[in-house]
Amino acid sequence: xxxxxxxxxxxxTQYLNASKQPEPxxxxxxxxxxxxxxxxxxxxxxxxxxxxxxxxxxxHRAAFHRLRLGAEHPDRQKPNFTRENVFAEGHRxxxxxxxxxxxxxxxxxDWHCLNCxxxxxxxxxxxxxxxxxxxxxxxxxxxxxxxxxxxxIGGKADGYAPRENALIEIKTLGxxxxxxxxxxxxxxYEVETEEFGKLPDLTRLWRDFRRPLSSAxxxxxxxxxxxxxxxxxxxDRCIFFYDFKNTQETKxxxxxxxxxxxxxxxxxxxxxxxxxLADVAPLCNVNGRVGCASCLEFK
Ligand SMILES: [Zn+2]
Ligand SMILES: [Zn+2]
Numbered sequence: 001x002x003x004x005x006x007x008x009x010x011x012x013t014q015y016l017n018a019s020k021q022p023e024p025x026x027x028x029x030x031x032x033x034x035x036x037x038x039x040x041x042x043x044x045x046x047x048x049x050x051x052x053x054x055x056x057x058x059x060h061r062a063a064f065h066r067l068r069l070g071a072e073h074p075d076r077q078k079p080n081f082t083r084e085n086v087f088a089e090g091h092r093x094x095x096x097x098x099x100x101x102x103x104x105x106x107x108x109x110d111w112h113c114l115n116c117x118x119x120x121x122x123x124x125x126x127x128x129x130x131x132x133x134x135x136x137x138x139x140x141x142x143x144x145x146x147x148x149x150x151x152x153i154g155g156k157a158d159g160y161a162p163r164e165n166a167l168i169e170i171k172t173l174g175x176x177x178x179x180x181x182x183x184x185x186x187x188x189y190e191v192e193t194e195e196f197g198k199l200p201d202l203t204r205l206w207r208d209f210r211r212p213l214s215s216a217x218x219x220x221x222x223x224x225x226x227x228x229x230x231x232x233x234x235x236d237r238c239i240f241f242y243d244f245k246n247t248q249e250t251k252x253x254x255x256x257x258x259x260x261x262x263x264x265x266x267x268x269x270x271x272x273x274x275x276x277l278a279d280v281a282p283l284c285n286v287n288g289r290v291g292c293a294s295c296l297e298f299k
Contacts (some may be wrong), residue, residue, distance in 0.1 A: 015248050030081045030245040037079035045070040047154035048272065050146070050226070053265050055216035060268055060293035061284040064275050068154060071299075086176040093243050094158055097170045098141050101159060107168075108160045110142035123162050144233075146226040151269040152276075155222045160233060166254075167227060169220055174245030174298065175200065182213055202246050212240045220255055225262035 012169075052058055103105035108123040113137040118131035119259060128136055144157040144167065159168030171177075178186040189205040190198045211217070220238040226232040240253040275282045286292035291299075 009147070021186045033084050034079050035135065035204045037084050047147075047152050048269055050155040050219050050222045052152065053153070053269070054215065054222055057286050057294070058268075059284055059286045059292050059294040060272050061291065062298060064281050065295065065298035067272065067276050068279075076271070076294060082176060082216060082223055083180055085109070086172075086174075086180060089174075090172050090177070090244070091174045094170045097168075097241050097243075098159055101161070101168070102141055106161055106163060107141065111139045112142040114138045123143045144227070144231075146223055146231055148226055148230040148269070149264065149267075152273050153226065153269055155223060155226060157220075157227070158239075161239065162234070164239065165234045165236045167220065167235055169212075169216065169221055169223075170237055170242045170243075171212065171216060171240060171247055172243045173206070175202070176245070177245055181215065187215065205249070207245050207251065209242070209244075209251065210253075212255065216240070218252075218261070221258060221261040224257045225259070225266065228257075231248050238264075 035282055047244050048063055050062070058271045066089060067294060071090070102125050107125070109121065109127075110119050111126055112119045113129040113131060113134055115134035116129060116132035118129065119142055120126075120130045122130070126136060128134060141159075142213070144160045146155040146283055147153065157167045158170045159173045160166070161168055170271060174187070186200055186205070189200045190210075191201050191237055212220075220240075224238060225236050227235045236257050238255045238257075240255065244250065264292070283289070284291045286294070286297045
């Protein structure tokens with residue numbers, strides 16, 4: 001960093017005061033990002049999301065109400081700049097890995113044409129748009145839709161590698177994402193330091209990181225089920241690529257498909273969609289007649 005020489009006296013006082021002022025442009029960026037986060041999410045509200053379904057406290061009654069009302073998930077009502085920054089960084093990491101796989105012709109999925117707005121499936125990088133023949137530079141990779149329409153489940157995997165019979169999931173691991181997603185995992189690596197109190201030992205955390213986070217594994221099992229049974233894709237495993245934000249080191253893991261894992265979730269989705277058709281709310285599966293925090297919101 002360039003050192004800056006500041007003379008004493010009035011100039012120094014002014015300089016110190018100026019550096020104490022919050023930068024207005026920085027504030028404007030934060031406002032812009034939070035406003036964007038408050039706006040329409042682009043995430044369909046009238047479907048069951050695999051990321052919700054695999055949570056241990058997924059409430060069927062709350063899911064029923066959300067489907068009926070198309071209500072936003074409560075998480076989205078309190079945006080936070082750091083979290084939005086974590087999300088944005090995650091998207092950039094996705095783009096990077098997907099781009100490498102596209103260049104290698106190893107990625108299948110939906111392709112979106114920026115010229116005519118059509119989306120079509122192709123098993124490798126298309127030469128041109130199949131609808132309007134626009135140059136391949138107009139095409140962006142639009143990932144792998146995983147929909148079970150009769151069960152109103154809607155999701156998207158990060159990629160599909162046809163030669164490997166594998167779905168692809170791309171993850172970032174960093175202090176920010178762990179704080180939001182797995183605080184208990186991070187806590188295991190906290191060490192007491194004399195000078196700064198508790199600090200995470202990130203070197204050890206990364207060294208010990210030998211399998212994807214369990215929430216990610218559960219989600220990807222459901223993705224594989226949807227891919228096989230509803231999207232007609234040959235899938236027998238999921239390949240994870242992890243980017244460690246602190247050092248840019250990477251790891252990859254494979255998770256084999258297990259049919260039985262998702263069966264109870266699929267049965268639950270059947271019950272919920274039947275209840276929507278009959279317009280009768282199912283009981284709360286988390287806390288019985290009393291109800292849980294999620295479904296009580298809809299009282
Ligand atoms: Zn086109
Ligand atoms: Zn409930």
